[in-house]
Amino acid sequence: MQVKSSIIWRMLAWFLLLALIPLGAVVIFVQRQVNQTVLDVELRAVVREARLHAAESAYHPDAFEEHTQIYQGTEEIAFILRTDGTYQTHTDRQKIGASARNDFAPDILQSFFSAESGSLDNGAAGQIIGYAAIPGQNSAMVIVKDNQAVINNLNSLSRSIFLQLSVILLITSIVSGVAILAVINPLRQLANFADQVGSGNLDATLDQTDLEGEIAVLAGSLARMTARLRDLIYNLESKVKERTRDLEIAAQVSRQITRVLEMDSLLPELVEKTRQGFNLYYVSLFLYDPQKEELLLEVGTGKEGALIKSEAKSFPISARPSLVAQVARERKAEIINDITKSDIHFFNPHLPEARAEAAFPMLVGDELVGVLDLQSETVGRFQAGDSQIFSTLAEQIAIAVRNAQLYRQQEHVAQELERADLMKSQFLASMSHELRTPLNAIINFTQLITMGVAGPVTDEQVTMLNTSLSSSRHLLQLINDVLDISKIQAGKLSLYIEEDVNLNEEIKAAVDMAAPLLQKQNAELEQPIQLIQDIDHDLPLTACDRRRIRQVLLNLLSNAIKFTEQGSITLSAKNKGEEFIFAVMDTGPGIPQAMQARIFEPFVQATNDIKHTQGTGLGLPISRSLVQAHGGELWVESKMGEGTTFFFALPYRPSMTQ
Amino acid sequence: MNSQNSKKTILVYVEDDENSILVMKMVVERVMGLPTLHVLQSSADFVQRVKGLGVMPDVFLLDIQMKPYDGVELLSMLRKDPQFKCSKVVALTASVTNEEVSLLKSGGFDGAIAKPLNIETFPGLIAKIMNGEPVWYIT
Numbered sequence: 001m002q003v004k005s006s007i008i009w010r011m012l013a014w015f016l017l018l019a020l021i022p023l024g025a026v027v028i029f030v031q032r033q034v035n036q037t038v039l040d041v042e043l044r045a046v047v048r049e050a051r052l053h054a055a056e057s058a059y060h061p062d063a064f065e066e067h068t069q070i071y072q073g074t075e076e077i078a079f080i081l082r083t084d085g086t087y088q089t090h091t092d093r094q095k096i097g098a099s100a101r102n103d104f105a106p107d108i109l110q111s112f113f114s115a116e117s118g119s120l121d122n123g124a125a126g127q128i129i130g131y132a133a134i135p136g137q138n139s140a141m142v143i144v145k146d147n148q149a150v151i152n153n154l155n156s157l158s159r160s161i162f163l164q165l166s167v168i169l170l171i172t173s174i175v176s177g178v179a180i181l182a183v184i185n186p187l188r189q190l191a192n193f194a195d196q197v198g199s200g201n202l203d204a205t206l207d208q209t210d211l212e213g214e215i216a217v218l219a220g221s222l223a224r225m226t227a228r229l230r231d232l233i234y235n236l237e238s239k240v241k242e243r244t245r246d247l248e249i250a251a252q253v254s255r256q257i258t259r260v261l262e263m264d265s266l267l268p269e270l271v272e273k274t275r276q277g278f279n280l281y282y283v284s285l286f287l288y289d290p291q292k293e294e295l296l297l298e299v300g301t302g303k304e305g306a307l308i309k310s311e312a313k314s315f316p317i318s319a320r321p322s323l324v325a326q327v328a329r330e331r332k333a334e335i336i337n338d339i340t341k342s343d344i345h346f347f348n349p350h351l352p353e354a355r356a357e358a359a360f361p362m363l364v365g366d367e368l369v370g371v372l373d374l375q376s377e378t379v380g381r382f383q384a385g386d387s388q389i390f391s392t393l394a395e396q397i398a399i400a401v402r403n404a405q406l407y408r409q410q411e412h413v414a415q416e417l418e419r420a421d422l423m424k425s426q427f428l429a430s431m432s433h434e435l436r437t438p439l440n441a442i443i444n445f446t447q448l449i450t451m452g453v454a455g456p457v458t459d460e461q462v463t464m465l466n467t468s469l470s471s472s473r474h475l476l477q478l479i480n481d482v483l484d485i486s487k488i489q490a491g492k493l494s495l496y497i498e499e500d501v502n503l504n505e506e507i508k509a510a511v512d513m514a515a516p517l518l519q520k521q522n523a524e525l526e527q528p529i530q531l532i533q534d535i536d537h538d539l540p541l542t543a544c545d546r547r548r549i550r551q552v553l554l555n556l557l558s559n560a561i562k563f564t565e566q567g568s569i570t571l572s573a574k575n576k577g578e579e580f581i582f583a584v585m586d587t588g589p590g591i592p593q594a595m596q597a598r599i600f601e602p603f604v605q606a607t608n609d610i611k612h613t614q615g616t617g618l619g620l621p622i623s624r625s626l627v628q629a630h631g632g633e634l635w636v637e638s639k640m641g642e643g644t645t646f647f648f649a650l651p652y653r654p655s656m657t658q
Numbered sequence: 659m660n661s662q663n664s665k666k667t668i669l670v671y672v673e674d675d676e677n678s679i680l681v682m683k684m685v686v687e688r689v690m691g692l693p694t695l696h697v698l699q700s701s702a703d704f705v706q707r708v709k710g711l712g713v714m715p716d717v718f719l720l721d722i723q724m725k726p727y728d729g730v731e732l733l734s735m736l737r738k739d740p741q742f743k744c745s746k747v748v749a750l751t752a753s754v755t756n757e758e759v760s761l762l763k764s765g766g767f768d769g770a771i772a773k774p775l776n777i778e779t780f781p782g783l784i785a786k787i788m789n790g791e792p793v794w795y796i797t
Contacts (some may be wrong), residue, residue: 433723436752440774441677447777448681453688476774496760 031158043119046130054132054141075146202230249277287370327359358382362398369398481618495545510553534572543653555619556584563588590640670715701727769793
């Protein structure tokens, strides 16, 4: 808040206004009293004068001439008036014998003879008149004085008094104003200063050069107070800054350690960051081996660190005297602020400048991971506040080291697994190649012989060759299925999605491929089973892996054919908008409820019947996985003695470009 | 398969497995009745050796798992040589994985035929390829 100078001027104006009005009134009142008094005195004086002159004139006829000479050349006039109203004599000689009626009003003339003596105030003419009867004569002595001059004199006197008083008042006012300013200005300065300090500007300065007396004392106190406040606050600030910086470094180091999981790259960086951040001489980490109950230097900062590590040997946790071992044993931080006064500090010739040492246990819960050791070149470097920060830091490092150790283990396991997985993949790939190549030769040569390419074959031979051929194909299918299921179990099954696949074509292809199986089955049956098709024509083109969809359909159809000995098989395919629903329904023996879930597990079959165990036992799990990989689902509904229906839903995926 | 066209068809088979070569020879020479099947048993010096055959092949049948160059590498060698720009190139593969099929398609093969050969359908596939139709007979 600023003390405004205008206030002072306003105060001064008010002061003048309030002082001058009564002053004027008093002056006017006094002037009136004085005027009255002066008038009275003059009136009495003029009567006395008139009587005196009258008395003299009574005895000395020439007295008038003598005595009235004093009036010559003045505004005053004197005359002797006869009762007839003419001047017997007059200071203005020209008027002698003239009538006074021209000079005075009749009532005034009359009053000259109304009493022996008297006076009157002829205010209208500005005159005072004294008169006295001259004894023994019928005349009166009259003296007329110009009262205006007196009044003027008095007025000018009061004016001058008023003026002088005003001047005095003004001077007093100015002087007091200046005096007030002289007090107020420094107060204003003080107020401004206090105001600045109050609003937080502790660097505000107070100019004390012009200050005197109590104000100077006050200013001095205020300035000293501010200086102390400033010291306190700045001190506090620098302390807070220091703490904040420490915490920031700790946080930085912590962030670093949560990022880096590789211990080899983590720890050297960690100790170096700590050393630089906290301006230390040397920082090292000892790791604890719980099996051997030993500590070993893991890393130290700088060249010294490398040097010391190259010479370091593990030492038991029970070693004495040793600060690090003690801290590890007691799981409690220890500070040696002056190593010359300690008997447990180990003097290392590589660290000649060490003066103070502090060690902090690295704990994860109750478990000791190691010890963080700090050395400083400054005696008394480690204070209570530091201890908190370093303890926290040591805990953070402990967690990081533990994580890194776990990561290392984990990595090892992961590498092993990866290697095993690679071997499995390689095995499968080579099995695929090595098993198929001879099998391909068997199949192809058998086919060629059957076709008579190598010479005529008998019907019996053809039958045998066909059995050999179908067995070989079965074996090949088994190999393919094992490869598929391996991929599914390894999560490596990938689809080859093509746009705009015509499902009607794929269904036809699957039916064509199943047809020979059905023929073969029917050849052994008295009542051939029918394959009924209930298929929506013009199923919309959709994106899918058509070879895999065909594989699923063929698998379901061949299963149905295998297990159905009477009745029929119905293949249906319906467009349900969002998805296609396929169903393969048979009138076979049905699958017991308990088996319905298990048939989707690899190598499980619903029956142990030799005739029916021709399959690989992998078809259904593979089919289900293939449908699921398309985002669909495959399921079974069955009733014992009535038949089984396998359904699968395939999501409709129209072409992007349509 | 006994048409005039097929008789003139010149096939080159690149394959290292002797049994496969024997099967293909019987299929081509006895079943399809073509005069001869040209065989390269190694993919080394491939283009040079093809030129050394002294014929202009209509169809190359490349086994995918060959050494030192595999079928995909052989294809790119052929595609770089303008002399073979009219030749069709078909992959023969025992593995039927989808990744391979898409690789073969994007690699620029005119078709792929699965091993083991289906001897009954094979001559028809060759005829299709000669007609300029892509053939992806994988299963």
